[in-house]
Amino acid sequence: xxxxxxxxxxxxxxxxxxxxxxxxxxxxxxxxxxxxxxxxxxxxxxxxxxxxxxxxxxxxxxxxxxxxxxxxxxxxxxxxxxxxxxxxxxxxxxxxxxxxxxxxxxxxxxxxxxxxxxxxxxxxxxxxxxxxxxxxxxxxxxxxxxxxxxxxxxxxxxxxxxxxxxxxxxxxxxx
Numbered sequence: 001x002x003x004x005x006x007x008x009x010x011x012x013x014x015x016x017x018x019x020x021x022x023x024x025x026x027x028x029x030x031x032x033x034x035x036x037x038x039x040x041x042x043x044x045x046x047x048x049x050x051x052x053x054x055x056x057x058x059x060x061x062x063x064x065x066x067x068x069x070x071x072x073x074x075x076x077x078x079x080x081x082x083x084x085x086x087x088x089x090x091x092x093x094x095x096x097x098x099x100x101x102x103x104x105x106x107x108x109x110x111x112x113x114x115x116x117x118x119x120x121x122x123x124x125x126x127x128x129x130x131x132x133x134x135x136x137x138x139x140x141x142x143x144x145x146x147x148x149x150x151x152x153x154x155x156x157x158x159x160x161x162x163x164x165x166x167x168x169x170x171x172x173x174x175x
Contacts, residue, residue: 051109054109055109055110056172056175057109058106058109059110059114059168062103062114062168063165065099066161066165067161068099069096069100069122069125070125070161071125071129071146071149071150072149072153074092074096075142075146079142079143080142082141083141084139084140084141085133085136085140085141085142086133087142088142088146089129089133089145092129093129093130096122096126096129100122113167113171114168117163117167117168120164121160121161121164124160128152128153129149131152132145132149135148
């Protein structure tokens with residue numbers, strides 16, 4: 001009979017100990033989960049505070065990029081009296097590529113959709129300039145090329161450079 005009382009007491013103490021252990025475990029688990037969630041939110045807000053200025057700067061730089069590769073702006077900026085169409089074409093293409101390379105890291109801070117628009121505008125600008133040079137004569141001047149570029153741009157339903165800036169603005173407003 002002593003053995004049976006011993007086992008009954010052992011089972012009572014074991015069950016009581018298990019009850020205390022699991023109660024403490026779940027109370028502490030909830031406490032640690034709350035603490036972890038709080039620290040996670042603090043970290044995210046700290047990161048967001050540091051990253052937001054970089055994102056704003058990236059959108060600003062991409063807007064400037066779109067404006068700088070707009071053929072109308074490039075022709076005004078790069079044209080020198082007496083330039084041939086092929087000279088201005090080479091200068092424009094070099095300028096577009098240099099601007100793109102200068103801003104390529106900004107893709108880290110803007111949305112994938114906005115970056116795809118930026119790449120497309122860059123590629124379309126190159127295609128537009130190359131298409132315009134093939135449409136003018138070999139001895140054409142830079143002025144002839146610019147007239148052809150402006151005519152091509154005016155035939156488009158919507159200005160791709162204005163659309164790109166609109167996408168950047170809309171994307172920025174969602175931040």
